[in-house]
Amino acid sequence: MTSQTVTTAVAQQKDSSPAALVRKYRTDFATVLPSHIKPETWLRIATGALRRSPQLANAAKRNPSSLLVALLEAARKGLEPGTEQFYLVPRKGKHGPEVLGITGYQGEVELMYRAGAVSSVKVEVVREHDTFAYNPGEHDRPVHEIDWRADRGDLVLTYAYAIMRDGATSNVVVLSAADIAVILKKADGAESPFSPWQWNPKAMWLKSAARQLAKWVPTSAEYVRLPDVPLESLPPAKPLELPRVDDVVDAEIVEDWPTAPDDTADGAR
Known part of the structure; x- marks a missing residue:
């Protein structure tokens, strides 16, 4: 040596x-x-x-x-x-x-794109002075209007949905401030001053919506390249009934959820 x-x-x-x-x-x-x-x-x-x-x-x-x-x-x-x-x-x-x-929410969305089943993913927050409407069965996707010149106020909702490759809209996820409070309470590490829950709550609202959308949209760590096929040959998106968020544990642990009642806040994306 x-x-x-x-x-x-x-x-x-x-x-x-x-x-x-x-x-x-x-x-x-x-x-x-x-x-x-x-x-x-x-x-x-x-x-x-x-x-x-x-x-x-x-x-x-x-x-x-x-x-x-x-x-x-x-x-x-x-x-x-x-x-x-x-x-x-x-x-x-x-x-x-x-x-x-x-x-993070960017990671959740990235995994959806890699699976190759979606053409676009929409994840947004709604503030108290925004105009927002979404009624399952009436709206295909949320109607969200923003006055960019005005004070938008506090965060009140977050939502997420995807446009599938066949043009269909996935289930829409809508989470209220109360839903987010439940997630935050159970989130592992949220109390740390270095947690994004503390210094970037908007990003974690977005992540919460994206995470729930990922239950209904395919995700993949690997890039999946689907063959080009006629849109009419692709199966239509099946409607799904979203669960309540009462038992969700954010961080990175998720429990099985009960069946959603008819008045659930989540819709079809």
Whole structure:
């Protein structure tokens, strides 16, 4: 063993930073990444997120396994960690600082596009001074009018729907402020000052709607390229009855939901 080899080995041993841990497991991440994602690019994004946030780096160093779990989830979904596709949130856990991974609304929408079944996805928030109308059976999709010159007021609703490749409108998801309050109360890590629930609530309202839409629209980590076929040969979108949000757990855990009553706020997207 040469002196240079010894020096390199010692340096590697001393480098116990979270970024070094990410590089150590690069092969594991590359194994689960979707085929269209370049592992080296994804790794640079992950290590860059750690460098940008001392709080995140500290949580990752104190609990490296939580970092690996979060990054592994991001890798499996093919989403960029530390971005609005996939948040890396430092928080105080039962045994000290830890890292929590949360899929953002951009990530939820990206997974829908990759499945190849939708031509467009609409996810919006409604504020108290906007004009909004959506009655299932009467409206194919929400009617939302905004006066961009006026003060729009507080957030009151969020909605999401997709236009399928055959031109049909998917089920429409509509969540009220009360629905969001239920989701927020059960959201893992929402109390952390570094959680997007704290510093970007609008994005989490959008994420909540997109997450529920993903129950009715195909999603995929891999890009699916559907063959060009006549639209008339595609099966029509089936109407679905959306459940209530009373038992939804945001973060990244979702329980089975009960059947929705007739007066549910969710419609067809």
